[in-house]
Amino acid sequence: MPETKLKVAFYGHVRQYHNIKAEIDANMQEVLESGQYVMGPMLARFEKELAEFHKTKYAVGVGNGTDALWLTFMALGIGPGDECITTTNTFFATAEAIWIAGGTVVFVDSEVRTNCIDPAKIEAAITPRTKALVPVHLYGQCADMKAIRKIADKHKLLVIEDNAQAIGAHGDGFRIGELSDAATISFIVQKNLGTFGDGGAVVTNNPEIDRIVRKLRNHGSDKRSCHSFGFNSRLDDLHAAILSAKLKHIHEWSNLRRKWAARYNKGLAKARNITLPYETPGYRHVFHLYVIETKKAKHRDPMLQFLNDEGIDAKCHYPIAIHQQEGYPWKKQARIAGPVPNSERNAACCISLPMFPELTEEEVDYVVDRVLEWDRSAK
Ligand SMILES: Cc1ncc(COP(=O)(O)O)c(C=O)c1O
Numbered sequence: 143m144p145e146t147k148l149k150v151a152f153y154g155h156v157r158q159y160h161n162i163k164a165e166i167d168a169n170m171q172e173v174l175e176s177g178q179y180v181m182g183p184m185l186a187r188f189e190k191e192l193a194e195f196h197k198t199k200y201a202v203g204v205g206n207g208t209d210a211l212w213l214t215f216m217a218l219g220i221g222p223g224d225e226c227i228t229t230t231n232t233f234f235a236t237a238e239a240i241w242i243a244g245g246t247v248v249f250v251d252s253e254v255r256t257n258c259i260d261p262a263k264i265e266a267a268i269t270p271r272t273k274a275l276v277p278v279h280l281y282g283q284c285a286d287m288k289a290i291r292k293i294a295d296k297h298k299l300l301v302i303e304d305n306a307q308a309i310g311a312h313g314d315g316f317r318i319g320e321l322s323d324a325a326t327i328s329f330i331v332q333k334n335l336g337t338f339g340d341g342g343a344v345v346t347n348n349p350e351i352d353r354i355v356r357k358l359r360n361h362g363s364d365k366r367s368c369h370s371f372g373f374n375s376r377l378d379d380l381h382a383a384i385l386s387a388k389l390k391h392i393h394e395w396s397n398l399r400r401k402w403a404a405r406y407n408k409g410l411a412k413a414r415n416i417t418l419p420y421e422t423p424g425y426r427h428v429f430h431l432y433v434i435e436t437k438k439a440k441h442r443d444p445m446l447q448f449l450n451d452e453g454i455d456a457k458c459h460y461p462i463a464i465h466q467q468e469g470y471p472w473k474k475q476a477r478i479a480g481p482v483p484n485s486e487r488n489a490a491c492c493i494s495l496p497m498f499p500e501l502t503e504e505e506v507d508y509v510v511d512r513v514l515e516w517d518r519s520a521k
Contacts, residue, residue, distance in 0.1 A: 147452060147453045148453055148454075148504070148505060148508045149453040149455075150453060150454045150455060150496045150501075150505045150508060150509055151455050151496060152455040152456070152457055152494075152496050152497075152498075153331075153332055153498055154498040154499065154500035154501065155331055155332075155336070155338070157498075157500035158388075158395075158498070158499065158500055159338075161500065162387060162388070162391060165387040165390070166383070166384055166387045166388070168387075169184070169383035169384065169386055169387045170380055170383045170384065172184065172383065173379045173380050173382075173383045174380075176379075178379060179378060179379050179380065180376060180378060180379065181360065181376060181379075182379040183379075184379040184380075184382045184383050184386065185203050185376075185377055185378075185379050185382040187382070187386060188203065188377075188382035188383075188385055188386045188389070189201045189202065189203055189343075189382075191386055191389055192327075192343055192345065192385075192389065193345060195389060195392075196317070196318065196319045196325070196345045197317060197319070197320075198319045198325075198345040198346055198347050199346070199347045199349070199352070200344075200345065200346050200347070200348075200349065200351070200352035201343055201344070201345045202343060202344045202352055202355045202356050202359065203341065203342070203343050203376065203377025203381075203382060204341075204342045204343060204344065204355070204359050204375045204376065204377055205340060205341070205342060205359070205374075205375035205376060205377065206328060206329075206330065206340040206341060206342040206375075207235065207304075207306040207326060207327060207328020207329070207330065207333075207342040208235040208238060208239050208242075208328075208342070209239075209342055209359075209373075209375040210326035210327060210328070210342035210343055210344050211235065211236065211239030211240075211276075211302065211304060211326045212239040212240075212242040212243045213344065213355045213358050213359060213373070213375060214302055214323075214324045214326055214344050214346075214351060214355060215239065215240065215243035215245060215274070215302065216243055216354075216358060217350070217351045217354035217355050217358065218274070218300055218302070218323065218324075218351065220240075220243050220244075220245050220273055220274055220300070221243060221244040221245065222244040222245070223246070223271060224244075224245045224246065224271065224272075224273035224274070225245065225246045225247075225248050225269060225271045225272045225273060225477075226240045226245045226246065226247060226248065226272075226273060226274045226275070226276050227248045227249075227250060227259075227264055227267050227268070227272060227274070227275050227276065227479070228240070228247065228248070228249065228250075228259065228275075228276040228277070228278065228304075229249060229250060229251070229252045229258070229259045229260075229277075229278060229280075229482075229485060230249040230251075230252075230463045230464045230465045230466075230478070230482055230485045231251075231252040231257055231280065231460070231463055231482075231484070231485035231488050231489065232278040232280060232304070232460070232464070233278075233306065233459075233460060234460075234464055234467070235306070235328075236276060236278055236304050237249075237464050237476070240276065241474040241475070241476075245273070245274075245475070246271070246475035246476065246477065247471075247474070247475065247476045247477070248267050248272070248476075248477045248478075248479050249464070249465055249476070249477070249478045249479065249482060249485075250263040250264055250266075250267050250479050250480065250482070251263050251480065251481065251482040251483065251484050251485055252280070252482075252484045252485045252488065253286075253484065254484045254487075255420035255422075256280070256283055256285070256286075256420055256422060257280050257281065257433070257484070257485075257488050258277065258278065258279065258280050258283065258284070258285035258286070259275075259277045259278065259285050259290070260484070261285075261286050261289035261290055261293060263479070263480060264290070264293050265293060265297075266479060266480060267479030267480070268293075268297050268299075272297065272299060273299065273300060274299055274300040274301065274302055275290055275293065275294055275299055275300070275301050275302075276301075276302050276303075276304055277290050277301070277303055277304065278303075278304040278306075278307070279303065279304070279305050279307055279308035279311060279318065280307060280308075281307060281308075281419070281427075281429070281430055281431045281432075281433050281459070282307055282308045282311055282334070282399070282427050282428040282429045282430035282431065283308060283311060283421065283422065283425055283427040283428075284308060284311050284312065284313040284316075284318065284422075284425055285303075286313070286422075287301075287303070287313055287316050287320075287321040287322070288313070288314075288315070288316060288321065290321070291321040291322075300323050301321070301322040301323055302322060302323060302324050302325070302326065303318060303319065303322045303324070303325035303326070304325075304326055305318050305319075305325045305326060305327055306326070306327065306328035306333060307328075307333065307334070307430040307431070308334075308428055308430060309327060309333070309334050309335045309392060309428070310334065310335075310392050310393060310396040310426075310428045311396075311425070311426050311427060311428040312425065312426045313422075313424070313425050314422070314423070314424030314425055315424070318345075319345045319346070319347070323346065323348055323351065324344050324345065324346035324348065324351050325344070325345050325346070326342065326343070326344050326345075327342060327343045327344075327345065328341075328342050329341030329342055329343070329377075329381065329385055333430065334392065334395065334396065334399070334428055334430050335385060335388055335389060335392055336388075337381040337384045337385050337388075338381075338384060339381060340381075341377050341378075341381045341382075341385065342377070343377065357370065357372055358372045358373055358375075359372070359373065359374075359375045359376055360372060360374070360376060361373070361374060394499075395499040396426075396428040396429075398499035398500075398501075399428055399429040399430075399497060399498070399499055400426075400427070400428070400429060402429070402432070402497060402499075402501050402506050403419070403427070403429045403432055403497070405503070405506050405507075405510070406418070406432055406495060406506060406509070406510060407419075409506075409507065409510030409511075409514070410434070410510055410513055410514070412514075413513060413514060413517040414437075414517060414520075415436060415437050415438070415441060415517050415520045416434045416435060416436055416437065416445075416493075416513070416517065417434065417435045417437060417491075418434055419432060419433055419434065429497055430497075431459050431494045431497055432494060432495045432496075432497040433459060433488075433492050433493070433494050433495075434492075434493050434495060434513075435487070435488065435491040435492055435493070436491045436493065437491070438491075439487070439490040439491050441491075441520055442458075442490065442491050442492070442493060445493060445513075445516050445520070446458065446493055448512070448516045449493070449495075449509075449512060449513070449516070452512045454495075454496065454508075454509055454512060455496060456493050456494060456495055456496065456509075457493075457494045458492050458493060458494060459492060459494050460489060460492070461489055461490075461492065462489060463482070463485050463486060463488075463489040465478055465482070466486070466489065495509055495513070496509060
């Protein structure tokens with residue numbers, strides 16, 4: 143037992159701010175002094191940087207990652223009667239955005255090791271009404287986009303990547319945004335590229351998606367006083383300023399996340415009662431979350447409690463799968479295609495250990511030590 147109990151936070155927002163305060167403050171000041179705060183030059187600059195980062199032709203800033211999804215669905219004409227296939231093992235917003243657009247959510251199971259959508263389960267879920275596949279790059283690792291692209295080509299389906307969690311990741315020979323119609327991003331504060339509030343974006347190579355999302359986010363307007371049906375979902379210039387400063391550090395931060403993941407992996411390798419995260423060979427996992435699973439579901443809550451009592455802010459992502467939420471599906475259109483045991487197992491057994499670039503060796507080693515202590519005594 144270590145002599146002192148440490149407090150290990152789940153996020154390091156303030157540490158990160160302090161590390162690059164001068165860059166963030168300078169960018170914010172530039173906006174404040176410019177007098178242009180909405181749809182101004184800082185947003186245009188950040189959109190250009192984001193498109194360059196993804197090697198896509200276009201990037202459009204919007205209000206948040208959920209809006210990025212449903213604005214893209216609407217731009218692609220997805221609406222009532224259209225089925226979109228995704229997994230139940232994701233943050234609620236993936237399904238919510240399909241419902242907001244008026245579509246039908248079709249859930250298939252996730253893969254046992256990566257927890258991303260299992261391409262082998264997709265074809266059986268396809269019907270004449272299927273319009274799109276919506277893979278989620280869960281926890282910071284890409285779904286198997288090559289397999290997903292093949293299925294989409296065969297059945298002439300749209301593909302929208304929910305990339306709220308994996309900016310800077312890549313697959314074995316593919317980039318995010320390369321094998322889909324569009325990829326959506328969330329910049330909520332806890333994401334790998336997070337602003338101090340809400341934000342989101344769509345990246346795409348399709349000029350029509352870019353054009354329509356641009357209009358939809360701004361009251362259906364691309365010219366002053368001229369409108370068609372639309373919404374207000376813009377990325378404010380102050381957020382763009384923060385994100386522009388942070389984007390320059392994203393590779394370095396992903397490397398740090400990978401370093402802490404490797405340290406956890408090494409330290410926890412001999413634990414008997416947990417399963418460690420899996421990185422697909424050739425993929426770059428950026429560990430938005432470092433999610434372990436207890437081998438027995440009955441161990442999860444006591445282990446989480448033990449870690450919390452030891453000062454470690456461990457959490458669960460996501461302990462209640464979408465189809466298990468109370469009141470599901472709230473009179474919305476939804477279908478579960480086949481059993482979903484992997485998603486249900488992950489929901490029942492997952493624990494996210496603290497993971498952010500500004501962790502220290504002492505903190506990571508303390509978490510390892512406490513997990514091993516729990517592991518020794520688990521029955
Ligand atoms: C997988 C996934 N999709 C969508 C979202 C929605 O993003 P936002 O909170 O920015 O609306 C999030 C995160 O919040 C997410 O993790």
